Amino acid sequence: MTQQILKRRPFMIFRRAAIAVLSAWLLPVAAFAQANEPTLAKIAKTGIVRIGHSAENFPFSYRQPDGTVTGYSTELCLEVVERLRQRLNLAEVKVEFVERTPRNRVAMLRDGDIDIECVASTNNAERRKSVGFSYPHFITGTQFVSLKKSNLRTIDDLAGHTVVATSGTTNIGQLNTINRERSLHIAVIPVETHKDAFQLVTEGRAAAFVMDGILLAAMVAKSSNPDDYELSSDALGWPEPYGLMVRLEDTEFREAINAALVEIYSSDRIEALYEKWFTSPVPPEGINMRVPMSAELKAAFDNPKDPTD
Structure with missing residues (x-):
């Protein structure tokens, strides 16, 4: 019996090593496949959407003292998610908030760690080489x-x-x-x-x-x-739009988000959201930004379209 065990041991060691190597190879492959699965299909299958947020971008996306994620972009994204739920005919969609930073946000989208980034990311020609953007939801310089x-x-x-x-x-x-x-x-x-x-x-x-x-x-x-x-009295460039960020070439998801935004922008809801976050006291400190809606942003809401720069 001892001799049989000794004879099998090299094979068992080899098999374990092969399994370990195969597992190490399959894990990134599985992660890659998940990251490249169409987002709408993934939400329909899992009932989960992962929103990338910031901890500090008041009043767009930030954490309150109790840990709750809130902000103008956050609330807008939740409105979009509700319309996606209706589109997919799901009973509910669970939202998972994932913190991102300016440095890692593109990588987190690419790797599938988040499905959509709802903060204050500038939509310009250079950045569109790496990610997709929704119609504008704010404009600033x-x-x-x-x-x-x-x-x-x-x-x-x-x-x-x-x-x-x-x-x-x-x-x-x-x-x-x-x-x-x-x-x-x-x-x-x-x-x-x-x-x-x-x-x-x-x-x-x-x-x-x-x-x-x-x-x-x-x-x-x-x-x-x-x-x-x-x-400063000077600006370092022309005003540029913010957009909700998605993975590059995730066209179906981006179009679904834009369709939801068109609904929101054509209703009274967008004016109510803007007033809540930019011309009224904002929790938790009751800070009022006192920033009326600009003519450029109103035009973007009245006629949603992709930037052409």
């Missing part, structure tokens, strides 16, 4: 914020200063381009989060923070001393 005492109001005022921008955003690219074209000799410092960048300005370790104007206005409004800050 790039500005910078600085301490009022620094007297920095125009782009040229930034010459020779240290300026921060969040990694993975279009804003840092705009800043680098202007810096190079105008020979401003700005020391551009990438940081991981908007919160970190704003803190560097607050502490005087950076002269300015370049970001979407609406997000800067929100951060100033939420700060302990809003009067200490000033937004």
